[in-house]
Structures are given as structure tokens and as C-alpha cells.
Amino acid sequence: MRVLMNGIKKDVKMSREAILKAVKKNKPEVLPLPEIDESAFQEDIDVVKTFKDNLALVGGQVFEITTDAIDAKIKEQYPNKSTIVATTTKSNLGNVEIDKNTDPHTLEHIDLAIVEGELGVSENGAIWITANNSLVRALPFITNDLVIILDKRNICLHMLEAYDNIAKRDRDFGVFISGPSKTADIEQCLVVGAHGAMSLTVLLV
Template sequence: MSRDRILQAVRAAQPEALPLPDLAPLQTLPKTPALADFTATLDFIGARWRRAADLAEVAAALAAERPDGAAWASTVPGLAGSVDLAAIADPHDLGDLHAAVLPGRFGVCENGAVWLDETALGPHRVLPFIAQHLVLVLSARELVADLHQAYARLGAPDTGFGLFLAGPSKTADIEQCLVVGAHGARSCTVWLLGEPA
């Protein structure tokens, strides 16, 4: 069996055990998350951001800006989309989705990433990738300064899938020219609700 052969070869080749470094010095750096840092990073990575007092304000803005007849899905509690995700059995049927509105768990100030996992994605993991436009709704209080704080907060991820999403999809594979809208969303708007902590 290759499994045993590989493990045996690795066991024979690996050196004496070296210690695992302690992450505490990195995890305990005195850093405080700040809304201004988060929004500055969002600007830098090409994501849009807006602030709202509550969900009703977001709903009103989305309703006003949505093109007529555009299909959109939402997994944000209290904000219904035009598409019933639970009624869709095959994720391929989401191919024409104009926008997806998703609840972010928290944002990371240093890189503009927002954590989303299956509790936020609903029944279809492909949702944040297949939609033409992405709207993330996040409480302005839910911020961490860096990824060390982010993983401390997450612990070991326990849903089947989760991701840090930082802005719209992009590529610079043609002559290093930055183009927004590669295979995933063409735009990413982060709504920050309420006042920061």
C-alpha cells in the first residue's frame, strides 16, 4: 500500500522532532480593531462600503438600486430576496443570479476580509461566487484587528465550509493590468450596521 510506503519513507527521513513555536507573542500584540482601519482597507482592495443605522435602511437602499426584474438572493434574517434558495435543488440554477446578500460574521481590519461560513451561506456554498454582485451585511461592532484575532475567535472552523472573502473577484493575469470581476462577483459592497464598539 502506498500509504504505508509513504509514511515509512517519511518516518525514516524526518529529522529529530523540533519544537512548535508559541503563537502567543503574535496573538497578544496590543492591537485594537477600528472601523476606520477596516474601511480604509476596503477602499484599498476595491470593495465598497456603506453605513446604515439598521437593516431597514439597507433593505430600502437595495430595493431602490436593484435593476428591474433582477434575481437576487438573501440569507440575511429579516431581508427576503426574490429567489427562494431552499426551493433550489441544483446550484447550477443560480447561474443567472444578479446579487447575493449575505450576513458576515466579522470583519478583519488588516486585510478587509469578512468571515462567512455555512451558517451564512444557506444551502448553496457557491452563492458568494456565482452571483454577479455581492452585498455583505455586518455589524460595525464585529471587527477584529488581524488574522490571529480572527482565528482565536473562530477556533477550529466547524462547519463544512467557510471562507474569508476580501472584496470583489479580480485578476491581473493579462500584463499585470488589474481587472475587477474575474470569475466571482464583479462588485462587493459591505454594509456596516450601527455604531462601532
């Protein structure tokens, strides 16, 4: 940190403990969360169709299939993948074994990851993934391509409903994923695969 003393800039080194103490001392007053009338956001829509439309809008693709057709559809979409991690029992395509203690640095060569999602969100095509789904937190982001298997009965209308559904969860790692990795801040052009999975395929069962 640099401070100005008598017109002369001087470097002042603060210890980690001093910084944390200063932050704790200057914490803002805790305010209650606002009351939100969720009924104002209710819509009579086909949540599955809207989910599919919004997922396509952000660069993903989605297929409605039966559970016994999962592996055939994955092979059809990704015929040339050779290093595959499957953290779900709904697929038998995995040929790389991982567990919760796997070093994520060893996953840099993964072509395809197949995981299950816990719930989907119709309004933005997002899917909730937990540590139990991915085993290694980095897996959905370090893989070249990502397949998420989702029960279409677990698609909710909007994020308010989604947060209600996950509010009582164990406080472990979780993330909402909506489409493949992308950015759209350069010349207003959508670039897919900017810093993560190049593609996302969602299989609704």
C-alpha cells in the same frame, strides 16, 4: 507516472489505493504550531475606519447604515437586479428561494446575493462567511454581485484575532472574502470580476 528503466521511459499506472498508501507512508513528522506573541501585533487604531479603507483598496465598497435602511440602500446600489437570493432575515428583497440542498448549477442566473458575515478583519477588509450564511457554498462566488451585511461590532484587528474567534467553530465550510473577485497578476493591473462576483458591497450595521 513515467519512470526511466534502462534508458526506456515506461508508463506505470498506480491505483488510488496505492497512491494513498504511498502518501500515508511518507507523511512528514507532525510539528507543533509556533507560539506567537499576539501582543506584538496590537495597534491602537480605529478598526472600522481601517476596515473600510482596506475594503476600498481591494475593490469593494462599504456603507454604515441602520438595519431598517438595508433594503433601501441595496435598491439604490443595485436598481436593476431581477433575480435575487437573500439568505438573511435582515433583507426582504430575495425572490429566489434556496436551501442547503439546492443544486448550485441552478444559481448561474443569480444577479444579486445578499448574505450576512460573521466577522470582519480590519487589516485586510476580509469577512468570514460560513455555510449557515450562504446555505449553498457556491452562492457568494456564482452570483453576479454580492452584498454582505456585517455587524460593525464584530470587526477585529487582524487575522490572528480572527482565527482565535473561529477556532472553536463547528468544522463546516467557511471562507474569508475580501472584495469582489479580482486578479492583479497581469501587467500588475487590477482586474475586478475575473472569476466570481463583479462587485462587493458591505453594509455595516
